[in-house]
Amino acid sequence: MLRIEVGNPDTTTVRLALSGDLDFTSVSELSDLTLADGLHRLDVDLSGLDFIDSSGLAALIRLYHQAEEAHAVFQVTALTPYLRHLLHTTALDRLFRLPPA
């Protein structure tokens, strides 16, 4: 089960808080999300995730590309040590420009 909380701290910022399992079986819920025009900043809070697989990572990469296209800043926040390790394993820490641990 994946839960997605969408927050709008201001009109040009979107904050997604994901919790539960982001995997092959649930990822479409995230992919189906459309981001409004005029986005300047997209924050994705992963602290509530219990599980993520390569399909979940692919969805994050897709969000990253959408933000890039909109010239918005993309940031993954609240990483657990496990997720940080996984993003490192898959070299996504560099793509997402994570600050060093």
Next chain:
Amino acid sequence: MLRIEVGNPDTTTVRLALSGDLDFTSVSELSDLTLADGLHRLDVDLSGLDFIDSSGLAALIRLYHQAEEAHAVFQVTALTPYLRHLLHTTALDRLFRLPPA
């Protein structure tokens, strides 16, 4: 894991509250218990039990016999529906003189 709480509401009454698993692997903790002399009443509260097997039932029968020998009143209290069903299945409801459900 079995937990046993021993209460003495008055000097001639012992109240045992059992919780956790009362089975073949934990039953010796209950069998090792010795009841003080001058016992008039032994209450055994089973409401916290997650699991009981025939070895656990045997330990209850042993307590029942100890109480009988001491001419004390033995009572099983706070039965879950599952335990009531199991005591019925094994005819122990009659031995323990449970009131009808």
Next chain:
Amino acid sequence: MEATIALRLPRDAASVPLIRQMLDAALRSLGVVPDIRDDIELMLTEACSNVIKHADPSDEYTVSATVHNALCVIRVIDTGDGFDPHRLREAAPGAEGGRGVQIMRALADDVRFDNRREHGAIVCLEKRLSFLPDAPLKAG
């Protein structure tokens, strides 16, 4: 869908909660209703504790559980001296022992005891399963 769990275990009391917990977790994953899971935990515990208590001189035993077509079939196999199921007597009302087989017979939909003098006892327990409405797959 068909699921099997099989364990080769030391004839050690600690093995009983282990297999009980493992099978219960598997049945929970499959969406089996709690009452049936409780019955299976107890049947299984009785069969395994009997191996620990009575199956001298074996030092290992095996447990397998298969779920298929909404039926759970459990086999507990030891290499002890076996026993004659026809010579079991019903437990006297106040007797402490002798309730394991009674419980298995009461809770299982089918119980079979099999015996080969040199190969120990085989206890086969069957239980029909019911599933929660949100059970994954049609585990049946």
Next chain:
Amino acid sequence: MEATIALRLPRDAASVPLIRQMLDAALRSLGVVPDIRDDIELMLTEACSNVIKHADPSDEYTVSATVHNALCVIRVIDTGDGFDPHRLREAAPGAEGGRGVQIMRALADDVRFDNRREHGAIVCLEKRLSFLPDAPLKAG
């Protein structure tokens, strides 16, 4: 002690969380440390999702996991068209796909892909286990 879980599953996405949960619960019962369980959940998920995504035209697949001597060996077997593991390329930095195999290789102690043209793919994943101090039995 040796434990095996084996499932025959429909090639349906809902089967993936099921087997993941089942194996994780079994490893928890055995006292495997959480980090290793996390790695195994992920390796297993990658192998199974690949069957769902790529193993046309099979409609069932099997997963087995065996724990013995502190080693967990997982086999995911489908009857699809198979694939040539030597032709896999490393995923480009910004590519969305192609990370499943990379993850399996990173997390498993050993990964083997086997293929028979008419029999689909066999993915074999091995992971060395560590146990909590209070693990039951010597699951090792």
